[in-house]
Amino acid sequence: MDRVRPSPIELGLLVVAAVVVATAIPRCGSHPAAVTARWDLTPGVLNAAVTQATIASTICRRGWTRTIRPPVDYTNALKQRGLRQYGLRGPPSAFQEDHLISLELGGNPTDPRNLWPEPYPRAAAVDQMENDLNRRVCTGSLTLAEAQRRESGLKHRDG
Numbered sequence: 522m523d524r525v526r527p528s529p530i531e532l533g534l535l536v537v538a539a540v541v542v543a544t545a546i547p548r549c550g551s552h553p554a555a556v557t558a559r560w561d562l563t564p565g566v567l568n569a570a571v572t573q574a575t576i577a578s579t580i581c582r583r584g585w586t587r588t589i590r591p592p593v594d595y596t597n598a599l600k601q602r603g604l605r606q607y608g609l610r611g612p613p614s615a616f617q618e619d620h621l622i623s624l625e626l627g628g629n630p631t632d633p634r635n636l637w638p639e640p641y642p643r644a645a646a647v648d649q650m651e652n653d654l655n656r657r658v659c660t661g662s663l664t665l666a667e668a669q670r671r672e673s674g675l676k677h678r679d680g
Contacts, residue, residue, distance in 0.1 A: 555680035556640050562606055563621050563637040565673050571627030573665045579627070581659035586624040591631045603638040617644035621676055625655040626668050643680055650675065 558565075568589070571579045579585055600618040603609075609616070619639040622628030629635045639647065654672060657663035 555643070556607065556609065556638075557678065557680040558621050558637050558639075558676040559607065560677060562603075562634075564634055565621040565669075566629040566632040566635040567622060567669070568624075568627050568629045571665070576627075576658060576665060580625055580655060580665075589624060589630045595631065596636065599633055599636050600638050602633075603636065607638060609638060609640075611640075613638075616640050619644055619647070619676075622669050622672060623651040623655075625651050626658065626672055627665060628669075637676075639676075639680070647676070 568579075596618040597613070600613055600616060603618065604613065604616065616638040617640075618636050620628040620630070621635050621637055624630055651672065654663065654668040658665050658668045
């Protein structure tokens, strides 16, 4: 039986096809890796004024977070530093300098260990989860400590 040998052109086309497949397969169905908070950079820090006993006058009082939110120039400077520390690329506007433990759940407003660069659109989705946890704490269906634990776990695990 005679063996059929491919021509040099056919071999060349086969090599090109193999390269295309090898570079395309890792991209198929993949999504950018989630950016998660790092324990060594952003462990989360609590606001000492917020406890289970003070939630009615702090996090459950409408508008309270506006009274403690740090100025944008402060968080923008931290965002620049955080982007470098986390090794993130892209315009700063693609990130929200977010509180690991949100102000709505008693996070420290200014401690850099409680702030990290969270990418959009994930940041917007997480804001909704923070509001839900705050609602549950304020209605008594969840303790403050449990809500803080869940929020920290979410951001360290899922981003």
